[in-house]
Amino acid sequence: MVFNFFKKKTRDNEQETRNKQEQLKAQEQLKEEERRKEQERLKEQARLKEEERRKENERVKEPQPSEEPDKKGIFSRLKSGLTKTREVLNTDINDLFKSSRKIDDGLFEELEEVLITADLGMDITMEMMDRIRKNAGRLSSADQLKGVLKQELIALFPSTEVPETVPALPRPHIIMVVGVNGTGKTTTLGKLATRFTRENKKVLIAAADTFRAAAIEQVGIWADRAGATIVRHKQGADPAAVAYDGVEAAMARGMDVLLIDTAGRLHTQKNLMEELKKIKRTVGKKMPGAPHEVLMVLDATTGQNAISQAKMFHESVNLTQLALTKLDGTAKGGIVAAVAGTLHLPIRYIGVGESMDDLQEFDAVRFVNALFD
Numbered sequence: 573m574v575f576n577f578f579k580k581k582t583r584d585n586e587q588e589t590r591n592k593q594e595q596l597k598a599q600e601q602l603k604e605e606e607r608r609k610e611q612e613r614l615k616e617q618a619r620l621k622e623e624e625r626r627k628e629n630e631r632v633k634e635p636q637p638s639e640e641p642d643k644k645g646i647f648s649r650l651k652s653g654l655t656k657t658r659e660v661l662n663t664d665i666n667d668l669f670k671s672s673r674k675i676d677d678g679l680f681e682e683l684e685e686v687l688i689t690a691d692l693g694m695d696i697t698m699e700m701m702d703r704i705r706k707n708a709g710r711l712s713s714a715d716q717l718k719g720v721l722k723q724e725l726i727a728l729f730p731s732t733e734v735p736e737t738v739p740a741l742p743r744p745h746i747i748m749v750v751g752v753n754g755t756g757k758t759t760t761l762g763k764l765a766t767r768f769t770r771e772n773k774k775v776l777i778a779a780a781d782t783f784r785a786a787a788i789e790q791v792g793i794w795a796d797r798a799g800a801t802i803v804r805h806k807q808g809a810d811p812a813a814v815a816y817d818g819v820e821a822a823m824a825r826g827m828d829v830l831l832i833d834t835a836g837r838l839h840t841q842k843n844l845m846e847e848l849k850k851i852k853r854t855v856g857k858k859m860p861g862a863p864h865e866v867l868m869v870l871d872a873t874t875g876q877n878a879i880s881q882a883k884m885f886h887e888s889v890n891l892t893q894l895a896l897t898k899l900d901g902t903a904k905g906g907i908v909a910a911v912a913g914t915l916h917l918p919i920r921y922i923g924v925g926e927s928m929d930d931l932q933e934f935d936a937v938r939f940v941n942a943l944f945d
Contacts, residue, residue: 650922650924650932650938650939650942651942652900652924652925653899653900653924653925653930654899654900654905654924654942654943655900656900656901656902656903656905657690657899657902657903657904657905657906657943658905658942658943658944659903660686660689660690660903661686661690661943661944662944664682664686664689666714675708675711675712680701680704680705680708683701683704683717684697684698684701687700687701687906689903689904690903690904690905690906691875691876691902691904691905691906691907691910692906692907692909692910693876693879693906693907693910693913693914695914696728696909696910696913696914700721700724700725703724704717704720704721704724707720718944721944722940722941722944725909725936725940725943726936726937726940728909728910728912728913729909729912729913729918729919729936730912730916730917730918741864742859742861742862742864743826743827743828744776744819744822744823744827744828744829744830744859745828745829745830745864745865746819746822746829746830746832746855746859746862746863746864746865747764747829747830747831747832747863747864747865747866747867748815748832748834748851748852748855748863748865748866748867748889749761749764749831749832749833749834749867749868749869750834750848750866750867750868750869750885750889750891751836751868751869751870751881751885752836752871752881753836754836754871755836755869755870755871755874755897756869756871756897756898756923757833757834757836757869758781758787758790758791758794758833758836759794759897760869760895760897760921760923760931761777761791761794761831761833762791762793762794762795762797762798763923763928763931764831764921764931765777765794765795765798765800765829765831766794766797766798766799766928767928767931768798768800768828768829769798769799769800773828773829774825774826774827774828774829775798775799775800775801775827775828775829775830775831776800776801776802776803776818776821776822776825776827776829776830776831777791777794777795777800777801777802777803777818777830777831777832777833778802778803778804778814778815778817778818778819778830778831778832778833779791779792779802779803779804779805779814779833780811780812780814780815780818780832780833780834780835780851781811781833781834781835781836782805782806782807782808782809782810782811782814782835783807783808783835784807784835785807787833787835787836788804788807791804791833792804800831801825801827803817803818803821805817811834811835811847811850811851812847812850812851812853812854813854815832815851815854815855816854816855816857816858818830818832819855819858819859819862820858823858823859832851832855832863834848834851835847845884845885845888845889846888848885848888848889849888849889852866852889865892865893866889866890866891866892866893867891867892867893867894867895867920868881868882868885868886868891868893868894868895869894869895869896869897870882870894870895870896870897870911871896871897871898872896872897872898872899872901872902872904872905872907872908873898873901873902873904875902875904875907876907876910878896878907878911879907879910879911879914879915882894882911882915882917883915886915886917891915891917892917892918893917893918893919893920894911894915894917894918894919894920895919895920895921895922895923895931896908896911896919896921896922896923897922897923898923899922899923899924900923900924900925900930905943908922908939912936918934919934920933920934921933921934922934922939
């Protein structure tokens with residue numbers, strides 16, 4: 573019995589030793605796996621930094637266009653892009669004054685119709701016409717009427733006076749881009765990325781539209797074109813998680829600008845609007861005060877529906893600026909003034925064509941002059 577007891581004790585000790593050896597071996601394997609992953613992570617970080625240095629060097633080498641020719645080119649492209657609206661406004665307003673026509677109620681009714689046709693909107697048109705009627709006594713020609721209309725239209729846009737001291741932008745400057753499917757949201761984001769990289773800014777794009785694989789691919793293509801870097805997850809990932817990782821990466825890599833692409837939501841789908849709120853909250857938790865801009869992209873060809881879309885988005889995520897696209901495809905360019913006058917939000921960009929340079933920073937005076945001159 574004593575012999576059997578010691579024999580069992582020996583077996584137990586041997587088993588315990590084997591178990592300890594296996595545990596140590598498993599721990600060594602885990603440590604080795606962690607070391608391998610850390611090496612891969614460091615290697616990837618080095619690759620990304622090298623890629624950023626290469627792109628930065630390429631941007632520095634790019635020749636920058638002179639300022640004055642570019643301004644002239646912008647005005648020319650703007651006039652060309654607004655051809656359809658200009659034809660409606662100029663032709664119809666000049667027709668009102670044929671044969672030295674008297675300025676009377678009949679003329680004003682026709683002018684109201686012209687402005688509504690240009691999609692200025694009923695309410696804004698009626699308010700403008702009330703003011704124009706008060707000045708009717710000093711109007712006697714189409715040119716004088718155009719001058720009054722110009723001033724009335726310019727007055728619809730929020731003041732954009734530049735303060736004497738402009739505070740430095742936070743770094744990274746985070747812009748969350750929102751909008752309905754088909755408005756040109758992702759294309760506008762890509763063009764913005766290109767504009768920023770041309771200014772020698774380091775740009776990162778967070779592909780937070782994760783519901784469609786095509787959307788992630790499209791953002792990737794724009795990132796390559798723009799010379800920007802990108803943060804993306806697999807299709808179906810949490811959009812807020814992508815946005816969070818984008819902020820984290822932008823801060824860690826010293827980026828100047830972070831553009832967050834979001835899904836092109838139908839503004840009537842409440843659960844999807846809640847997702848946009850979640851993205852905004854998540855970004856703010858990682859970087860207090862962010863996003864610094866919430867830019868909504870609107871399709872000018874949708875007319876007055878663009879205003880209702882913007883109102884819904886504004887209620888959900890508090891828009892700070894707007895971009896209107898496809899102005900070259902509509903005779904209703906008055907929607908730009910209607911949006912500004914109704915929402916009291918600054919219009920930052922307008923699109924008047926497909927090329928990169930056809931996305932322009934908005935200037936109310938230049939825009940109104942392009943409509944009439």
